[in-house]
Amino acid sequence: MALTRRRRRPLDRSQEHLRDTQLVIIAAEGRQTEHDYFAMFRSTRIQVKVLSADDQNRSAPEYVLERLRAFRExxxxxxxxxxxxMLDVDRWGSGKLAAVAREAKSVGFGLAISNPCFEVWLLYHLTADIRDTNRCRDIEQELRRATGHGYNKSKLKPERFEPHLRAALERAEAKDPSPRGRWPDRLGSHVYRVIRSLPEEALPVD
Structure with a gap:
């Protein structure tokens, strides 16, 4: 049944906010990692909400896109x-990604795609020297070594990454193999596009 009346803006009203507080809505493949990471961005002028994968773990690009469209409606x-x-390249063919990316752009959604996966963005917080690979498990292995404490998708501990955010931005932009592309055609991450869209006051203090 079609929705005839939209609900009011879904601000978290338990947090201090202003009338013009900006909402940033991110539909992601994962169930926990992206949600935990973006919890570090907060101010009276910005609220970030991550739409994670559902209980059925439907993480294919078309489902992520549908989740975002349904939220807007x-x-x-x-x-x-x-x-x-917010998608990863590693699990999907370029044809599927291209179709979903094209549809997303046509309705005004931003693209923040990582190649091979979101963990590249996390690794940029800790190092600029990342071995070129198209396998996420290689990136996760490097991430475990770089943190020195292991890496668990369901227990991210964003405080390990928060002090290095600006370094990650600089590294991801400098290393971006496709800055004008819909996604990096080699190892890289466009998650920085989301961060750059936020007001400075929403970024963690170094």
């Missing part, structure tokens, strides 16, 4: 609010 959003599609 359900809620009243303001002109300053933004919606982002």
């Amino acid at each position: 359900r809620y009243q959003l303001g002109a300053g609010d933004s919606l982002w599609l």
